[in-house]
Amino acid sequence: MEVIKKSDLLKSTYEYKWTIEDGDNPKITGKPDKDRLDRSEGYEMVDFINYICKTFNLTTKKEAFEIEELLQNKVPSNMVMKDEIEEKLSSLLFVKERVKNFVKDKQKSLYESINERFQEGDKKDE
Structure with a gap:
């Protein structure tokens, strides 16, 4: 499944070259077609981003x-x-998910704490 297309990256804040170099095949899906990623090549970025999305269920x-x-x-x-970039992304995504869960847990506990204080205040008013 393709999450992102060339037309999406054309709207990106980053500029890409859209020529096909020897060894690049924008139609290959799944495992990337070359060992190296050229982050200035649009087709390589589309393919790699979709590969990463599929790998991490994004x-x-x-x-x-x-x-x-x-x-x-x-x-x-x-x-x-x-493969090194994929490994780095994996660790970045893992940290991001942990931070997101940490913040969510802190927000939840803060909400529960505030809610308890309001309930205590209601009991004092009775």
């Missing part, structure tokens, strides 16, 4: 754009091997 364009953002800003630019 299904929305928002998630795909988050992957693009991570690729462009959080994965070191000297990291070019796709």
